[in-house]
Amino acid sequence: MENLDLSSIDKDFIEAVKNESGQDISHCYQCGNCTARCPLSFAFDIPVHKIMRLIQMGQKDTVLRSHAIWLCATCETCTTRCPCEVDVARVMDILRIMARKEDTVSEERIRRFYDAFLESVKQHGRLFEVGLLLRYNLRTGRPFADVELGPKLMGKGKLHFFPRNIEGVDAVKEIFKRFAKKRGS
């Protein structure tokens, strides 16, 4: 069992998670239901019930640097099974948002994938799938990843090599712009 230095309890973090997620994590009594059925648990560095415990203990750095919060696929099993009615998946989502702000993202590829996706949406109004693949692969230095899937999609009307912007593309750009302004970035 690990010892916890009481001075390491970040009360502001506990409060921030509660406020941002709207969830009272103090209700969690560590039954482990969430971890028991989490399909990604095998890949997590910290199991999800322990993430909840670490939040209760105000261990901001450990939580926000964990890989687990990024490997969560938001499948909602934990939320569905929690006997204390904590929306665990929502808490995990809030932790990802916090890790972005604190610049403590441990899974760079996942973050880059999400960012490349949103850039595509901002640019065209909709997701341009081929563009996303190229952009993501180039940025992560793996230009030929998944290239073997190409022939499976060819000639079936599934691959579009040129993006087609929607008419309201500027309205979508404006959403991103106003959002950035509102958040002061």
Next chain:
Amino acid sequence: MKNESYAYFPGCTQKGTATEYEMSSRTVSQALGIELVDIEDWSCCGSTPAHTVDHLLYGALAARNLALAEKLKLHTVVTPCPSCLVAFKNALALTQNDKMLKELNELIDIPFTGEIQAKSLLQIIFEEIGVDTLKEKIKKPLTGIKLAPYYGCILTRPPQRAQFDDPENPISMDRILEAIGSEVPEFPFKTECCGAAFGLPKRDLVLNLSAKIIDMAQDIGVDAIVVACPLCHQNLDLRQGQINALRGNPVELPILYFTQVIGLAIGFSPKEMGLNKHSVRVDRLLKKWEENLKE
């Protein structure tokens, strides 16, 4: 019976890798008397990436589309894609808070009230059309074809948000597949996770999780897995070659959209249902079906 009209949101993949889901959704809806009214100039719902950035941005990207749908004066927006559905349901939940509704409206240019509701095409077919009406339309039942209903994660979870079917043991697709004449075994992995959006950044996770679903389906001896999600289809069908290379099993298993099998049973051709657009070939299944129909 008068056709019911719905605002229709296909979602981005329907215009690309899930083109056969789009074709079959539209054709089958029309045949069942579901009138889909296109939302003009719709944009991306925000999907998984947006909710890892900020819930206001996520809500606004969805809200633009809901606002466009509200302009059509229809009561419900319907989408075949579970991820789009979740984005809409989340945005609608935000509107319960007046401050959030105001903030959403500040980000988009079209007035948004949040008075519309969002449902999946699966829910519309199951609840509004119903299996009895569906049965009356069947001309070529899928007799002797064994299908595994696979719902994935978020169509029915969490129940408070989904407001549809059962979160632990959903049965809507089971009943639909029975109604079209196919054999529907208990599929223990019907709500397991396929690995979702991790195909590009964490391919190994997707292959691992999707392999388990295909393994289970093959263990219970089905002819195909039936899905209701473009991302599930991508992981199970498009990546099945990668999955099989990893697990050393060369036996392929077709992955079909529920709309495609309904369409076949109603009498549309495999081509009309886009069955030639999959990565895993469906020839053997179609041959078996045709032979069964002759008997």
